[in-house]
Amino acid sequence: MNHPSAEPPEGRFDLTIVGAGAAGLWAALCAAEAGGSVCLVSRKPLAESASFHAQGGLAAALEPSDSPEIHAADTIAAGRRLCRKQAVDVLTTEAPGIVRDLIERGVDFDREPDGELSLALEGGHTRRRIIHSGGSRTGRELTGALARMVAGQEGIEVLEETSATALWSDGDSCHGLVTDRGTIASRATLLASGGAAALWRRTSNPWGAIGAGPVMAGAAGAELADLEFCQFHPTCVSAPGTRVDGALVTEAVRGEGATLLDDSGRRFTDELAPRDEVTAAILARIDQQDGREIRLDLGAVPRDKFPSVFAMLESAGFDPRKEPVPVSPGAHYMMGGIAVDLDGRTSLAGLYAAGECACTGIHGANRLASNSLTECFVFGRRAALAGLEEKRSAPVAIPDWRFEPPTVETREAVWKLAGPVRTGSELRRLTEDPYPLAAAIGKSALAREESRGGHRRTDYRETSAALDHHHLIVLPDGTIESRRWE
Numbered sequence: 001m002n003h004p005s006a007e008p009p010e011g012r013f014d015l016t017i018v019g020a021g022a023a024g025l026w027a028a029l030c031a032a033e034a035g036g037s038v039c040l041v042s043r044k045p046l047a048e049s050a051s052f053h054a055q056g057g058l059a060a061a062l063e064p065s066d067s068p069e070i071h072a073a074d075t076i077a078a079g080r081r082l083c084r085k086q087a088v089d090v091l092t093t094e095a096p097g098i099v100r101d102l103i104e105r106g107v108d109f110d111r112e113p114d115g116e117l118s119l120a121l122e123g124g125h126t127r128r129r130i131i132h133s134g135g136s137r138t139g140r141e142l143t144g145a146l147a148r149m150v151a152g153q154e155g156i157e158v159l160e161e162t163s164a165t166a167l168w169s170d171g172d173s174c175h176g177l178v179t180d181r182g183t184i185a186s187r188a189t190l191l192a193s194g195g196a197a198a199l200w201r202r203t204s205n206p207w208g209a210i211g212a213g214p215v216m217a218g219a220a221g222a223e224l225a226d227l228e229f230c231q232f233h234p235t236c237v238s239a240p241g242t243r244v245d246g247a248l249v250t251e252a253v254r255g256e257g258a259t260l261l262d263d264s265g266r267r268f269t270d271e272l273a274p275r276d277e278v279t280a281a282i283l284a285r286i287d288q289q290d291g292r293e294i295r296l297d298l299g300a301v302p303r304d305k306f307p308s309v310f311a312m313l314e315s316a317g318f319d320p321r322k323e324p325v326p327v328s329p330g331a332h333y334m335m336g337g338i339a340v341d342l343d344g345r346t347s348l349a350g351l352y353a354a355g356e357c358a359c360t361g362i363h364g365a366n367r368l369a370s371n372s373l374t375e376c377f378v379f380g381r382r383a384a385l386a387g388l389e390e391k392r393s394a395p396v397a398i399p400d401w402r403f404e405p406p407t408v409e410t411r412e413a414v415w416k417l418a419g420p421v422r423t424g425s426e427l428r429r430l431t432e433d434p435y436p437l438a439a440a441i442g443k444s445a446l447a448r449e450e451s452r453g454g455h456r457r458t459d460y461r462e463t464s465a466a467l468d469h470h471h472l473i474v475l476p477d478g479t480i481e482s483r484r485w486e
């Protein structure tokens with residue numbers, strides 16, 4: 001990354017961004033190219049972002065038989081009557097243009113021998129529409145390319161190894177950021193701080209995905225939404241006590257012929273169904289076979305298409321070409337987050353959010369695979385440009401509140417009490433957790449008295465039609481309100 005300063009600049013920026021994943025890097029570029037002065041704050045180097053770890057790719061309707069409308073229909077079907085249609089339309093309509101833009105900037109997506117883009121199939125997609133780079137190294141390639149573009153862009157001040165610890169807010173509007181190295185005044189502040197799936201002990205995410213953005217936004221006076229919806233990825237490696245336990249095996253391998261086998265070596269589900277269905281089928285089968293694992297047979301999958309997945313498995317002593325690999329679901333993606341409109345605007349004036357920390361309502365109750373990287377680009381750009389329109393505001397007092405990370409006990413409690421299968425009495429216990437986001441997840445999941453998408457309750461097994469399109473909003477005082485989003 002470029003020119004890290006020893007001290008955060010005290011001068012005002014047009015836009016201060018928290019997070020150097022796909023959403024933050026892209027938003028920084030878009031804002032700087034539009035003439036804004038940008039400060040990009042990142043707690044960790046690139047390797048700590050979820051974006052760096054992305055394996056599958058980005059979804060966009062690119063082949064002749066596909067269209068934004070078909071992509072939208074697939075997204076809405078996966079989202080279980082909870083997607084915000086307007087946001088889905090923005091995503092699927094703008095996605096192909098984003099891909100063209102990235103290609104023009106020199107991002108090297110994988111191609112077929114005839115030179116056409118190589119398009120992969122993933123669960124829930126009815127067309128081949130996932131573009132990737134370096135096989136399953138998409139995140140690494142993309143974030144590397146974006147970081148180089150940011151480094152070459154005048155007007156972006158990068159502060160690495162700097163943690164945002166609070167928003168500079170008086171509860172009515174946001175005036176910038178408080179970090180562990182000082183305060184940064186800014187016309188607009190954009191949270192692109194990533195998801196919260198690492199709040200669950202069993203997770204595919206890097207440890208930093210603890211929802212710092214929603215916690216800071218909530219404390220500053222912004223509304224959160226859909227916190228009861230976490231996506232559990234069906235195929236995380238099950239190797240307790242080892243380094244690879246929880247590591248993701250991308251579902252793109254299932255698109256290339258990998259199958260799920262039960263204890264007796266039989267297939268038991270459609271491997272390419274949406275993630276909530278595959279997860280539910282795996283959990284039911286594990287239950288039926290007294291807790292014994294499910295295995296993923298990669299024997300038919302070409303190693304050269306997924307070199308990093310095979311290398312990860314081999315490094316842990318598996319030989320995936322000879323023997324199926326034990327897998328089980330782990331927390332993977334947070335559908336909920338900071339409630340935003342179609343331009344990333346939160347309910348707190350001057351504060352924006354984009355990427356996994358935000359909740360646009362695109363994903364509904366269950367994200368369609370590979371829509372999230374696309375979301376980072378589409379909504380990162382919209383939020384950056386909207387942020388540049390903010391007026392300067394008079395400074396207010398710096399708040400006393402500071403972010404505190406969750407404890408190991410919280411992560412254990414979130415996994416145990418709000419895991420892939422939940423029940424009211426356990427969720428009630430989570431509402432007492434000292435980590436504000438864990439308690440808010442507990443309250444939201446308790447308030448949603450039904451099962452839908454990633455949220456499955458043993459005491460409310462059915463989906464309630466009355467709750468279609470109803471989103472649970474966590475207000476700054478912690479109360480929950482139900483709102484209909486179209």
Ligand SMILES: Cc1cc2nc3c(=O)[nH]c(=O)nc-3n(C[C@H](O)[C@H](O)[C@H](O)COP(=O)(O)OP(=O)(O)OC[C@H]3O[C@@H](n4cnc5c(N)ncnc54)[C@H](O)[C@@H]3O)c2cc1C
Nearest residue numbers: 019020021022023043050051056057164194355356370373
């Ligand atoms: C293993 C894995 C594979 C995946 N594969 C795919 C895929 O193939 N396709 C797809 O669409 N999605 C995939 N996803 C999901 C996708 O990667 C994420 O949703 C997306 O990358 C999120 O990007 P982001 O920019 O919002 O956040 P991130 O990439 O997580 O970046 C967040 C940034 O914020 C910083 N940060 C956090 N808190 C603070 C703070 N307090 N102060 C300063 N900085 C802070 C972090 O250090 C980081 O730089 C995958 C996720 C995982 C974990």
